[in-house]
Amino acid sequence: MPRLKFTSSFPQACISLLILFVVLGEQVGIWPSQVLQRLEWLTYDERVLATLSDAKDPSIVIVDIDEESLQAIGQWPWPRAQVAQLLFTLFEDYNIQFAGLDVIFAEPETNLLEQQWQELYQAYPGLPESPPFPSGDDLLRQVIAAYPVVPSFYFDTGQASQVTPSSGVLPRPLTVTNSETDWQQLPIYQPRRYTSNAFTVQPAPSVGGFFDNPMVDSDGVFRRVPLVQRWHEQLYPSLPLAMFYTLLGQPPVTLDAVPAAGMLHLEGIDVGGFYFPTDPHTAVLVPWAGKREHFPYISAAHVLEGRVQPESLEGKIVLLGTSAPGLMDLRSTSVGAVFPGVEIHANVLAGMLQMSFRSEPGYSLAITVLTLFVLGLLMTWLYPRLRAVQLIGLSLFLLGTIVTGNMYAWHQGLVLPIASVILLTALMTVWHLTLNFWRESHAKKQVADQFGMYIPPELVKDIVASPEAQDMAGQEKELTVLFSDIRGFTTFSEKIPPAELTQVMNRLLTPVTQAIHAHQGTIDKYMGDAVMAFWGAPLSDEKHALHAVEGALAMQEALTEINREFVQEGKQALAMGVGIHTGLMNVGNMGSSFRMAYTVLGDNVNLGARLESLTKNYGVDILISEITQQKIAPTGLFLLRKVDKVRVKGRFAPVEIFQLLGKKEQLNEQVQAMVASFENALSIYEQANFAEALQAFQQHLGLYPDDQVAQLYLIRCENYLSTPPPDNWDGVFTHKEK
Incomplete structure (x- = not known):
């Protein structure tokens, strides 16, 4: 019977091209429905999870204000003197290298003794005119000024009608080598207000960093964070960048902006010779190194109580933050639905120290559009000519090739879109399979009607x-x-x-x-x-x-x-x-x-x-x-x-x-004698007595030379005599071919 051939028809090709046009339009943003964007986020998260490391990173330690610390010391906020003592202990007793604070102290600490001191002084003239000991704010400010500590603050980009006045003292901005006329053209986030440490806590000349993230994706997941934000014609760093900037001795910062389509396009930030690829808004993809607790966590209470081994902290970079659910610093991320915000900063800082950022190149959209166009035309022309198994096999091959290429780029530090290509392949495969099955169903019915008589x-x-x-x-x-x-x-x-x-x-x-x-x-x-x-x-x-x-x-x-x-x-x-x-x-x-x-x-x-x-x-x-x-x-x-x-x-x-x-x-006695002779030799063979079995088969073949089974055993005996089987040989012969 001739092989059935299925060729493409005009309506089938039109629908295939329509599918290609819809996916292309979604990719380039002609009709942004967010469906493709959410699929892209899912594929990004899967790539992140597939390439996480199981190894721990001991270079950065998180001193955690956890539930145990809250139970031991009291609810947050703690007295400023307690926080000052914690930092003092970390530097003096544990000899840490550097510290970043993922907490802020927005209001001056209320000191009831200081408020009532004048009444006590009038009642007891022998007392000094002011309290003989510094306040908690003074102690904390002195510790921050005396040691390499980077405080934090946060910006607010909310609606003007919902924004309260700024509070606290902003740390020092970055020293930028670009002219203001250049970088002010860039689409860098401009918040409406800030909240920083109170003037009684913040040392005036210190460098600090923000810990807010105005770039959380619409599904609520932290995938990228901005490195800088703009405030009153000055650029301020994020907390990880501020720490890295301070570790390098506060070198000049250069924004790598190149002309494109009549305007400047930001591609990265250079900090003292260290280059970090960014998007136009100065954001980097979080360089996830591992799942939760990839970095060591040490309870703040254990530090204050002296229960930590010195080698766990000596010479380490420390981030002070919280994982306690009640303090509201848990985030949804690519590597976990409940993830401490302080560990996000740790991952970004580790990425800076190890130069392990991935980037989305500006040409990725062009590559994706070209891939979709070529792939769509290929499927439109080829798929109608294939049978179901061939079609599925080719689709799997194309998907495997695309995913392999995308993962190769991923390991080279490039993040290329892949969801649109997967979506196009899936839609094309389903459409052509549906039509293919319909046609083959119709053809098989005709064949069954014609050849049913041959059942x-x-x-x-x-x-x-x-x-x-x-x-x-x-x-x-x-x-x-x-x-x-x-x-x-x-x-x-x-x-x-x-x-x-x-x-x-x-x-x-x-x-x-x-x-x-x-x-x-x-x-x-x-x-x-x-x-x-x-x-x-x-x-x-x-x-x-x-x-x-x-x-x-x-x-x-x-x-x-x-x-x-x-x-x-x-x-x-x-x-x-x-x-x-x-x-x-x-x-x-x-x-x-x-x-x-x-x-x-x-x-x-x-x-x-x-x-x-x-x-x-x-x-x-x-x-x-x-x-x-x-x-x-x-x-x-x-x-x-x-x-x-x-x-x-x-x-x-x-x-x-x-x-x-x-x-x-129907058989004569000679055949029965042949069987008896063979089985006698076989019984000797099964006892692993190959020398005697060899003689027995030779004698058998002398009488029945055409017995091919005996000839086979003769060869086996010779082989076993030269290469004996193991001691636990069970007489079983394994056939490796069908």
């Missing part, structure tokens, strides 16, 4: 004759399966004209099929010159193993008659290998909604096929399994000889196999 008649007859056979649903039953294959048929067919091949096939398969039918077998399928049949279904047959063996012998007899005719016609005589196995199998109507077949499936079916294949290895006509042998042994009708104990490909459990020589009544 095996015995199956129809059994269903009509027996009500129990009308249940064609799948079920597990003990059956016997038979596989047969004509040996050397390819060579045989090459010697006859092609026009005669069909006639020869019919002459071969017709008597073989009649032999199976005559012994109550069901033809499962024809596979070229091979036949698969089974016994015990659809009608139950308690003697299915016996009938299968009788059918196999009848098949060989039929082939003998055919060979007589072939020889008379000058054709080559053929041989047929048959494998038979009995066991539990799944039987019933199986297939798809387009085409069903009554067939058997299961591991025992596969074993039957393996036995047929092994007939070539041993040079015998019929091999049966030990289970089939056990089923027919009580009849005493057949002469069998044990051939081997094997482990076939795809099956771990060994199985004994037997050669079916024929019915005893």
Whole structure:
């Protein structure tokens, strides 16, 4: 039958191009529906999670105001003197290198003793005019001024009507080398207010950093953070950048802005020779190094109580922050739905120290649009010409290639869009598969209508004759399966004209099929010159193993008659290998909604096929399994000889196999003597006495030189004598080929 060919039609191509146009429009923002953006965020998060490191980073330590600290010291905010003592202990007792504060102290601390001191002074003239000890604010300011501590603040970009006046003292801005006329053209965030440390806490000349993030994605996830924000014609750093800036000695900062489309486009920020790629708003993608607690956490209470090992903090960079849920510093991120904000700063700072930022290059949109265009046109032209399996295979190949290329770019530090390409491939695949299945369904219906008459008649007859056979649903039953294959048929067919091949096939398969039918077998399928049949279904047959063996012998007899005719016609005589196995199998109507077949499936079916294949290895006509042998042994009708104990490909459990020589009544005493001689040598072989077995097989072959099974064992004995098997050898021979 000619192969069905499906070609593209104009409506199919139009819809394919429409899909391409919709995805392209979404990618370039013609109709931003946020669907593609959310898919892109999901793919970005998956790439982040797939490339996280399990190794810890001990270079940055988070001193955590956790629940244990709140229980030990009291609710937040703590007295300023307590915070000052914490910082003093970190620097003096634990010798840390540097500290950043992810907390602010927006209002002066209320000191009741200082407020009432004048009344006490008037009542007790011997007291000094002012308290003899500094306030908590004074102590904290002195500690921040005396040690390398970077305080923090936050900006507010809310609506003007909702913004309260700024409070506190802003730290020192960055020293920028660019002229104001240059960088003021850039779309850097400009907040409406700020909240910083109170003037009583903030040392005037210090550098600080903001910890707010005006660039949280619309799904509420922190994926990028700005490095600077603009306030009153000055640029102020984020907390990680302020710490890095201070570690370098506050070098000049250069904004890498290049002209593009008549305006400046920011590509990165240079801090003392360290370059960080950014987007136009100065934001960087958070360089996630690991999941939560990638950096060591140490409870603030343990520091104050002196319970921390000195090596855990000595020489480390410390971030003071909180993971306590009640203090509201937990964020949703790419690596966790509940993530402490202080650890986000730690990841950004670690990225600066290790120069491990990824960037979204300006040409990524052009690459994506070109990829979508080429891929869409390729699918529009090629997909209608493919069958379903080919189409799915090509789609998987294209997706695999795209994902591999994207991940390669990811490992090179480049973040390229991928969601639109995946979406286009998925939509194109679904559309063309739908049309493909519709067309093949229609074609298969026509084929079924034309060739339904070729359904095996015995199956129809059994269903009509027996009500129990009308249940064609799948079920597990003990059956016997038979596989047969004509040996050397390819060579045989090459010697006859092609026009005669069909006639020869019919002459071969017709008597073989009649032999199976005559012994109550069901033809499962024809596979070229091979036949698969089974016994015990659809009608139950308690003697299915016996009938299968009788059918196999009848098949060989039929082939003998055919060979007589072939020889008379000058054709080559053929041989047929048959494998038979009995066991539990799944039987019933199986297939798809387009085409069903009554067939058997299961591991025992596969074993039957393996036995047929092994007939070539041993040079015998019929091999049966030990289970089939056990089923027919009580009849005493057949002469069998044990051939081997094997482990076939795809099956771990060994199985004994037997050669079916024929019915005893039809065999002479010489055949029975040959079997006895062979089995005597085989028993010696199975005892691993290979030298004696070699002699026994040699003697056997002296009497029966054409016994190919004995010849095979002769070679095995010689091999085992030169290369002995292991001590726990169980006599099983493993076949590595089907």
